Amino acid sequence: MQRFVVSLLLTVLSLSLYAKEQTRQILRLPDIPGVEILMCDFHMHTVFSDGTVWPTVRVGEAWQDGLHALAITDHIEYLPHKEDVKGDFNRSFEIAQNSAKALNLTLIRGAEITRSMPPGHLNAIFIKDANALQTEDWRDAVKAANDQDGFVFWNHPGWTGQQKDGKARWYQEHTDLLDSNWVHGIEVVNNDEYYPEVHQWCLDHHLTMIGNSDVHNPIAMSYDPVLGEHRPMTWVIAAENSPQALKQALLDGRTIVYWQDTLIGKEEFLRPLFNRCVSLSSSELNFTESSTILLQIQNPSDLQFTLKAENPPPGISYAESIDVPADRITLFQIRWDKKTPLPDLLQLDFVASNLWIAPGKGLPITFQFMTK
Ligand SMILES: [Zn+2]
Ligand SMILES: [Zn+2]
Known part of the structure; x- marks a missing residue:
């Protein structure tokens, strides 16, 4: 036991000799x-x-x-x-x-x-x-x-x-x-x-x-x-x-x-991780004031994500690709053409292209919004 304590002490000492700035x-x-x-x-x-x-x-x-x-x-x-x-x-x-x-x-x-x-x-x-x-x-x-x-x-x-x-x-x-x-x-x-x-x-x-x-x-x-x-x-x-x-x-x-x-x-592990890293400032899209809405994508983690848009719904447009950097809030602009009627529940589909659930396949992500 004593020998172990001495050797542990020596290890700690030898580490501390160069560990000051580590x-x-x-x-x-x-x-x-x-x-x-x-x-x-x-x-x-x-x-x-x-x-x-x-x-x-x-x-x-x-x-x-x-x-x-x-x-x-x-x-x-x-x-x-x-x-x-x-x-x-x-x-x-x-x-x-x-x-x-x-x-x-x-x-x-x-x-x-x-x-x-x-x-x-x-x-x-x-x-x-x-x-x-x-x-x-x-x-x-x-x-x-x-x-x-x-x-x-x-x-x-x-x-x-x-x-x-x-x-x-x-x-x-x-x-x-x-x-x-x-x-x-x-x-x-x-x-x-x-x-x-x-x-x-x-x-x-x-x-x-x-x-x-x-x-x-x-x-x-x-x-x-x-x-x-x-x-x-x-x-x-x-x-x-x-x-x-x-x-x-x-x-x-x-x-x-x-x-x-x-x-x-596997998707079962990547999805909860993404969901806990990334959140949106609102789950409502109210186009009564303006046809453009700015949302904020919050990511307080040290991971970064790239989101690629998949089949935007009719009348709605937004960037094809959104970089969500680590430890940042990213603006996300959504436009409505004002002509196409909107459903009460609007669904925007993306693929997180740097989260691979199979070869060549990113994690599908869906953001849902109430439009009323
Ligand atoms: Zn080897
Ligand atoms: Zn090896």
Whole structure:
């Protein structure tokens, strides 16, 4: 116990040596009753495989980026630094553990099973012993992860290192994995790549949508927050902020992938999020004074939305596309031609084009107004 306290103190001290000016990003989202949105990155590397940073640096970066949880997933089969960096497959997790505790982050033990296609690369997280994943046959590695109650997902299926045209392909091996219930999710997004085929597979096979950085170098070399850039994240819609609730939500497929300016996920998760971010200044349109009405679209969140108009009703006109920036109120002008009679209940249809509920399909949004 004493040893643990001393090592925790040393961790806090070593953090504080450089932490004086460190800050954590806060991404403001609306409160959704009964759930916590946990921001996670489940795929990253350290010097213990082919990454270039020490494990504690990954924790510091995750804290700065506003994450709640991270998994360090060093390769099992690819260890280019092994002559210089000794340690077994659990070592990167063990080294990072105290830093995560000190910063109140959930650190998940993980590893990347790194095989040729098929089946390609698979991450196993929430495992208990990464060393057991070092096997001759890839099936034994995936079985070992499942025997440990791990959550397994298929990484970057369209990675050009394994698919020259960048197109993800489903093989018999993946059907076998699915039939055995040995794979639970797929990366729809890896780093700067989005795989539309994978997005559809997740919907068809009830696999959890995952988005990760797969970062190898310091994260700041890839994403500049000053330019508004951020690493891809998996937002897990959990009952509470605990490792158990996080894992359960992953198994239940309760995720949203946050990639560039886009949110990718099931309609059932994206709709309540949008509805709690965006509201209109009025639900009435009274054209008695003027044929033009200015409404205000409020968005106090840190998310931005793009709304594309769909089939405006007869006699009514407004912008074809409305940008709803983060933390702003946006004017929304609606015109009536005064000739076309209006229904009592006027419905304006849009598509939120940066909220993807299926490949190429944005979230349909309807604003309803009383016209009397
Ligand atoms: Zn990989
Ligand atoms: Zn990787």
